[in-house]
Amino acid sequence: MTEPGRNEAETIRLEKPGWRTRARMWLAGTTIQSRLARTFTLASLAPALVTAVVGVGMIRHGVYAQAQAQVNANLESAKDIYQSALDRLQDAIRIHATRMVIYGALSRGDPSGLAEEMDRIRRAERLDALTIVDADGRVFYRSLNPSGPRGEVTEDRVIRQALERLQPVAATMIVPPDVLLRNSPALAARAAIKIEPTPRARPGSQTEITAGLMLRASAPVTTPAGRMLGVLDGAILLNRNPDIVDAIRRTVFKEEEYEGRPTGTATIFENDVRVSTNVRGADGTRAIGTRASAEVADAVLSRGETWRGRAFVVQDWYLAAYAPIRDLGGATIGMLYVGVLEKPFMDSLWRSLLVFLGIAAGGVALVNLIAVRVAKRISAPIHELTVAARRIAEGEYARVAERSTDDEIGDLSRSFNTMTTELQAAHQALRESADQLERKVESRTAELRRMQAQLIQSEKMVAIGKLAAGVAHEINNPLTGVLTNSSLMLEDLPDGHPWREDLQTIVNETLRCRKIVKGLLDFSRQTKPQRTQLELNQLVEDVLALVRNQTVFRSIKITYDLDPRLPRVLADADQMRQVVLNIVLNAAEAMAQGGELRLSSSWDPARRTVDVAVSDTGPGMPDDVRARLFEPFFTTKRTGTGLGLSVAYGLVERHHGELLVDSARGRGTTFTIRLPIEGAPDDD
Ligand SMILES: Nc1ncnc2c1ncn2[C@@H]1O[C@H](COP(=O)(O)OP(=O)(O)O)[C@@H](O)[C@H]1O
Ligand SMILES: [Mg+2]
Numbered sequence: 001m002t003e004p005g006r007n008e009a010e011t012i013r014l015e016k017p018g019w020r021t022r023a024r025m026w027l028a029g030t031t032i033q034s035r036l037a038r039t040f041t042l043a044s045l046a047p048a049l050v051t052a053v054v055g056v057g058m059i060r061h062g063v064y065a066q067a068q069a070q071v072n073a074n075l076e077s078a079k080d081i082y083q084s085a086l087d088r089l090q091d092a093i094r095i096h097a098t099r100m101v102i103y104g105a106l107s108r109g110d111p112s113g114l115a116e117e118m119d120r121i122r123r124a125e126r127l128d129a130l131t132i133v134d135a136d137g138r139v140f141y142r143s144l145n146p147s148g149p150r151g152e153v154t155e156d157r158v159i160r161q162a163l164e165r166l167q168p169v170a171a172t173m174i175v176p177p178d179v180l181l182r183n184s185p186a187l188a189a190r191a192a193i194k195i196e197p198t199p200r201a202r203p204g205s206q207t208e209i210t211a212g213l214m215l216r217a218s219a220p221v222t223t224p225a226g227r228m229l230g231v232l233d234g235a236i237l238l239n240r241n242p243d244i245v246d247a248i249r250r251t252v253f254k255e256e257e258y259e260g261r262p263t264g265t266a267t268i269f270e271n272d273v274r275v276s277t278n279v280r281g282a283d284g285t286r287a288i289g290t291r292a293s294a295e296v297a298d299a300v301l302s303r304g305e306t307w308r309g310r311a312f313v314v315q316d317w318y319l320a321a322y323a324p325i326r327d328l329g330g331a332t333i334g335m336l337y338v339g340v341l342e343k344p345f346m347d348s349l350w351r352s353l354l355v356f357l358g359i360a361a362g363g364v365a366l367v368n369l370i371a372v373r374v375a376k377r378i379s380a381p382i383h384e385l386t387v388a389a390r391r392i393a394e395g396e397y398a399r400v401a402e403r404s405t406d407d408e409i410g411d412l413s414r415s416f417n418t419m420t421t422e423l424q425a426a427h428q429a430l431r432e433s434a435d436q437l438e439r440k441v442e443s444r445t446a447e448l449r450r451m452q453a454q455l456i457q458s459e460k461m462v463a464i465g466k467l468a469a470g471v472a473h474e475i476n477n478p479l480t481g482v483l484t485n486s487s488l489m490l491e492d493l494p495d496g497h498p499w500r501e502d503l504q505t506i507v508n509e510t511l512r513c514r515k516i517v518k519g520l521l522d523f524s525r526q527t528k529p530q531r532t533q534l535e536l537n538q539l540v541e542d543v544l545a546l547v548r549n550q551t552v553f554r555s556i557k558i559t560y561d562l563d564p565r566l567p568r569v570l571a572d573a574d575q576m577r578q579v580v581l582n583i584v585l586n587a588a589e590a591m592a593q594g595g596e597l598r599l600s601s602s603w604d605p606a607r608r609t610v611d612v613a614v615s616d617t618g619p620g621m622p623d624d625v626r627a628r629l630f631e632p633f634f635t636t637k638r639t640g641t642g643l644g645l646s647v648a649y650g651l652v653e654r655h656h657g658e659l660l661v662d663s664a665r666g667r668g669t670t671f672t673i674r675l676p677i678e679g680a681p682d683d684d
Contacts, residue, residue, distance in 0.1 A: 036378065040371030041364060048360035056353045063345050067319045072308060074338045075321035078248045078266055082325075082336055085244050089234060090170035090217040092125045097168075097219035097232040102132060106221055106229040109134075111141040111150075118143040122234075126243075128190075128214070129183045129235040132221070133159050135228045144184040157328050162218035162231045170217040171328035174270065175235070177210035187212070191239045193289050195273055200312065201291035202272060202298075213238040213270040213325075213334055238268050239275040240288060248338065249278050258344045261316070268325070269335040272297040279314050279339075287314045292322070292335065300324050300335050310342065317342040381409045385416055397424040464632045465650075468520040475517055483510045512639075519643040522578070529572030529654055531679050536569055536576070536612055537562040540599050543580045547588075555594035562601045569610050570679025575651045579659075582644040583614045583671045589637065590618030590669065608677045609657075615670040621663045629661060655679065 096102070101117045111132070122130040122143045130143035137160065139150045154160070156179075162169045180188040191212030195204075215236040221229045238244070245266040249255060253264025267277035272292040281287040291297075299307040300322045311320040318339030325334035384400045391398040399420055400413050486506045493500050544558060587597055595617035603610045621629070628634045630649040635642030645659075652659045655675055663669035 034375075036375035037368060037371040040374075041368045044364050044367035048363050052353070052356040052360045055356050056349065059352050060349050063349060064319070067340060067345055068308060071319050071321045071338060071340050074252050074264065074340070075306070075308075075323055075336070077252045078336055078338045079323055081248050081251060082244055082268075085236075085247075086170050086172065086215050086217070089125070089127075089215050089236060090168055090219075092121075093170075093217040093232055093234045094168045094219040096121050096125075096234075097221045102221050102232060103223070103229060106132065106134060106140065107223070111146070114141050115143075115146055118146075125234065126236070127234045128187055128237040128241075129233075131159075131183075131233045131235075132230055133163070133233060134230040135163070137163060140230055142183055144187070145182065148182060156233070158216045158218045159231050159233050161328065162220050162233075163228065166220050166222070166228055168217065168219040169328070170215075172238075172325050172333065173214050173216045173327050174333050175212045175214045175216075175237075177212075180212050180237075187237060191237055193239060193270075193273060193275055195291065196287075196289040198291040198314075200293040200295075202294040209270060209273055209275075211270070213268065213275055239270065241276050242278065242286070244268065245276050245278050252338065253340075258341055261341060261343075263341050263344065265313070265318070265337075265339050265341075267335075267337040267339075269322075269337065271334060272301060275334075281314055290314055292337075296320075296322050296335075301332050304332050311339065313337075313339055317346075319345070378409065381413055385412065388416065388420070392420060392423065397427075460631075468632070472517045472520040475513070476521075479510060479513055479517060483507065483514065486510060516641055516643075519641050519647065522643075522647050529575055529651075531570045531572055533568040534571050534573055534576060535566070536610060536675075537564070537566055537601055539573065539576055540580055540601070540612060543577055543584060544599070547581070547584060550588075552585075552588040552592070553597075556588060556591055557596045559596060559598045560600070561598065563603060566601050566603055566610060567677050569675050569677055571655050571675055572651075575654075576673075576675075579648040579651050579673060580612070580614070582648045583673070586644060587614055587616035587618065587669070587671075591616050595668075603677070609674050610677055611672050611674050613670055613672045615668060617668045620665045620667050620669055622665055626661060626663055630659075 099117065099121075101114060105111050105114050114132070118130055118132075118141065121127070127143075131139060132141040133154055134140045137153045139152055139154055142148055142150065156173075158169050158171055158173060161167075175191075177188050177191065180191050188210070192208060192210045194208050195206055215238065216233070217235075218231045218233040220231055223229060245268060248266035249262065249264060252266070253262070256263040261280070262278060265277070265279045267274050267279055269275065269292060274288050274290050274292075277286050277288060279287045281290070292300075293311065296307050296311060299305045301324070304324050304326075306324070307320075307322040309320065311318050311322075313320065319342055320337060320339035322335045322337045324332040325336055327333045381400065388398040388400045397420055399417050486503055490500065490503045490507060493503065540562065541560075547553060548558065584597070591597070598613075598615040600613045600615070601611065602613075625636060630646050631642070632646040633642040634646075649659050652673055652675070656679075657673065657675040660672040660674060661669065662672070
């Protein structure tokens with residue numbers, strides 16, 4: 001087995017597929033790479049999404065809980081602010097109740113000197129109403145309407161309680177419109193609020209509220225001895241009064257805004273109607289007259305609870321808290337609301353969701369990237385092997401790039417290349433032995449053909465030989481008679497006799513006949529070779545010495561190239577001499593215009609044969625002549641017998657040798673006599 005050149009096999013270079021192809025393959029999952037990558041990606045996608053959803057859920061929960069806690073705290077602050085407004089009112093009224101002017105007027109029963117002092121107090125304390133009632137509960141003085149009706153007994157519960165208990169009293173109260181009107185028409189007008197139709201509100205046919213929600217404080221006016229003289233009563237109308245809600249917004253929410261809207265809002269409800277608020281409506285004005293949702297109203301107004309949660313307020317969602325506002329008797333007459341705009345929380349929630357999703361997507365992308373890398377490292381060599389295997393199947397010995405890695409893939413590519421090498425070597429060996437076989441068959445066929453031709457030739461020779469022998473024998477005796485008699489007659493005739501020339505022609509032609517007959521006899525004589533150890537070089541030189549003086553050799557240069565170490569050959573000397581002679585004569589005849597005759601000898605120790613070659617520089621032979629060269633009587637010469645070569649051929653053959661001819665027109669001719677050194681086996 002021969003080692004095939006390693007470099008012959010070409011190493012495969014993979015063409016990189018375009019991104020479209022890769023994406024299609026990824027989706028279709030037709031390659032190991034895409035299947036691996038997809039599995040990895042899907043496996044990482046699920047936890048990423050779950051993390052995102054759970055994470056955002058947790059954040060949402062946390063944010064809401066915290067925001068709601070904040071709102072609850074805000075509500076407490078708002079309540080404090082509301083309560084402190086009521087407290088301040090109460091303090092102011094209690095202090096002003098001790099004024100001498102009021103005491104003096106009440107004890108005198110004459111309100112005439114009160115106007116200036118009462119107006120001053122009302123303005124200083126920003127009161128909407130300031131009233132003095134006497135010990136019997138009759139209206140003594142109304143600051144806003146001093147000239148109005150007076151003396152009627154008041155039914156007002158705050159005042160009555162102050163009178164009865166001889167103590168200051170403060171509370172939020174709903175004050176009916178006629179009371180407001182008695183104080184001032186402007187006050188009644190401020191309290192009157194048209195109810196806006198509000199979605200989600202309690203069903204109701206009321207279109208307007210006319211009563212006012214008021215902060216109220218009453219303080220008894222007494223003599224220094226402690227006798228009750230009357231009550232000083234101050235009131236602040238909350239309807240359309242932004243003081244408290246704005247104070248809440250200012251202190252609790254620091255006037256913060258989000259996208260042009262206040263983040264924190266506060267509202268005071270009279271029942272479920274907004275009477276004081278900084279929640280804005282669609283037109284940007286305070287949303288006075290709109291109503292709370294039915295759900296909130298039911299919880300706070302009907303059940304007296306504090307309501308906390310998400311609430312849709314006017315036009316936005318808020319995280320809100322509503323606390324009941326109770327009057328002196330503990331009845332719920334309104335609500336205090338604080339709310340924080342939900343949108344900032346939602347926005348930050350969305351932002352965190354986006355961040356989460358971004359991180360998740362990044363994670364998935366990273367995993368996908370790694371998966372593709374890993375998959376490629378696995379699948380690329382496999383793909384390469386597939387391509388290489390296909391090419392090997394097509395008869396091309398492709399090798400794959402060997403990987404230095406120590407894993408299965410490295411092993412696989414190394415084994416693959418080893419396989420390729422061995423396959424290639426085996427294939428080559430097979431091809432070589434096939435070639436060798438073919439060559440053997442060819443040479444064997446040629447040999448057979450030559451042997452067959454030889455066989456035909458020798459059979460022909462044998463047949464012709466027999467014929468010739470018979471003819472020669474029959475002709476020889478009469479021919480001898482003709483020659484003897486014509487020779488004798490020629491001797492007897494005197495010189496110049498007219499027959500003499502004709503007789504000479506008869507003698508010559510008869511001699512030529514004898515030559516032919518002799519040739520025939522030579523040809524037909526099946527004499528057994530008398531074998532002796534022959535020195536062929538010597539034999540060649542003897543033959544040449546015999547003929548070189550003949551006229552045909554006159555213009556021919558003779559050269560020798562005889563191998564002095566030529567071994568002896570077991571052969572018949574006479575017959576060999578005749579063979580050489582016939583060939584040399586033919587050569588000389590072929591070089592009638594002159595030339596070179598070259599005699600050489602050589603031997604082949606392996607084949608155990610000796611060659612004697614006779615070369616001339618004559619005209620050579622055309623193919624048709626060469627084909628019939630050894631046929632008896634084939635001649636191209638006018639006076640030739642055509643027997644020389646056929647005789648030579650017969651003799652060489654009897655020595656189990658070969659007579660080879662190499663000739664072409666214009667190249668001269670070489671005859672080679674090849675004889676076995678050991679001679680022919682003694683078979684005949
Ligand atoms: N050396 C040679 N060069 C050219 N032709 C040759 C040579 N030897 C033989 N021949 C051809 O072979 C023929 C047969 O030769 P051969 O048998 O000796 O008969 P012959 O010499 O009587 O013609 C010749 O007539 C000639 O045409
Ligand atoms: Mg001849």
